Amino acid sequence: MKEGLRLDYEIGPEIGRGRFGTVYRCSSLASGEEFAVKSVDKALLSDPLDRDLALREAKVHQLAAAGNPHAVQIHATYEDADSLHLVLDLCPGPDLFVRVSDRAPLPERDAAAVMLPLMEAIATCHRRGIAHRDVKLENVLFDGRGELKLADFGSAECFDDERRWAMTGLVGTPFYVAPEVVAGREYGEKVDVWSCGVILYMMLGGMAPFYGESAVEILEAVLRGNLRFPPRIFRGVSPAAKDLIRKMLCKDVSRRLSADQVLSN
Structure with missing residues (x-):
């Protein structure tokens, strides 16, 4: 330095x-x-x-x-x-939490305009052997030109082929944390895909997919993984978008999409 x-x-x-x-x-x-x-x-x-x-x-x-x-x-x-x-980088624009709070639910085209660069950022990290581990609305920023910027690597962890499924520790924010993290198991970089799935659900529905009145209740809901799309809220969301969310919020990590697979969906 x-x-x-x-x-x-x-x-x-x-x-x-x-x-x-x-x-x-x-x-x-x-x-x-x-x-x-x-x-x-x-x-x-x-x-x-x-x-x-x-x-x-x-x-x-x-x-x-x-x-x-x-x-x-x-x-x-x-x-x-x-x-x-x-x-x-200076990112003076309102972060994604503020944008979603002010405007959600977002039209699918607006949600897609956020998900594409976000998943590109995550996929690049994963190709380099880095899991972010705290992807959430507040960590998605926008610079002066309106370009999306993933921020806050304070919880990030490096992995390689030998350690790909060997990360541990309850790291992240309750609404966004993956069930394998909550369960205390070793986990891999797909925890970031789960968090991005939560973000997509929140953009399209204006609410969290797993909710509770306390951190403990939220984590219990995440562990149950009972994903629902209330018709009153999601009636205008396409079957393709809901299917993508299901594949990102899949409790079975082997069936959960990778970041690159989300980009090709």
Whole structure:
């Protein structure tokens, strides 16, 4: 990592905040181009494991995003006495959660316009041996030109042919997490396809496919996997779209589509 973030960028207002870091708008002093910078406070990384995770996130993110047009890019990394800094694509548009909350249910053509670049981003990650593991509406962003950008690789995990089905840990967000994750079994990259299936269902139906009043109830509903399409809500959705959702939200992982298969459907 380089030193001297402020020698290269002018730091603007805060635009977001997370567990360890704060995101600011910034601009290149050389070109004037605008970016976002995620600054991680080292004081919050007192646990060596947390520091390792923060450094690992940057490395995995760079691997996943390089040449991947629908993933948030890392343009530079810096480290100083107080913080780690990642200079990222600026995505000022409302995220997909806001768009779905404001407009759902979406017409199928609008949902397809989101799913195509999202699945291209996921498929690229999977070809590179990376599972995102926290795909959700809030992590689907849009840049100043309206281009979709997959964000937040803090939960991402690398795998290879030997470890393809050996990821573990309850990682992700209850509404979107796959049943094999909830069950505590080893799992593979198709957990991301399940999460994308949830997103497609929410875009077309305006509601989550598996619901509960608490995180525990949501996870229990995910484990049951009782997928329904209430006629009052889904009467205008085509049989093809519902069939695709069924194939993405298939509890049998061997029958669940891969990201590449979703793209070819």
